[in-house]
Amino acid sequence: MIDFCSPGDVPRPTREQLAAAHDRTIPDVLGPGLDVVFCGINPGLYSGFTGHHFARPGNRFWPALHAAGFTPRLLRPDEQDRLLEFGLGVTNLVARATARxxxxxxxxxxAGGEVLTSTIAKYKPRVLAVVGITAYRTAFAKPKAAMGPQEDEVGGVGVWVLPNPSGLNAHYQLDGLAAEYRLLRESLR
Structure with missing residues (x-):
């Protein structure tokens, strides 16, 4: 059983601090030669506040990543730069933070899909993993795309669509998310 980050791991912003985080951007965690670059839809306000990807308590990205075997232990959002050690990176389709x-x-x-295409072409990971089917369908005009590997490439790189790890995605519990992420990891062998 994987536990979420405890509330003490993420600073608790005030309403005013969250409101001030609207439209902030956070830096990508990227480098050349990565196995997988995970692409979120856009940062949430917690991420805008902390400067870390998937930072909101209850977001299941970090637990799913660990449960799928991508990381040897559960990383906290403030350890996002350690992803590079494991051949992983993270970016977003749209850079600005929003509440939803x-x-x-x-x-x-x-427009974010066009920027992402250039970014992926520059870094050339083995796989681009987009976490959010609806955002992928819209950004790349693929209305019938399904979860899993895609026929098309982005920036010359194969694409895998994964479920969004947000706590708002009620279609997937942590075990289901981890299973989908694990399929991607196993495909890299």
């Missing part, structure tokens, strides 16, 4: 992904327009997602 549905605040993003289709045009913004498509």
């Amino acid at each position: 992904a549905d605040e993003l327009s289709a045009e913004e997602l498509r």
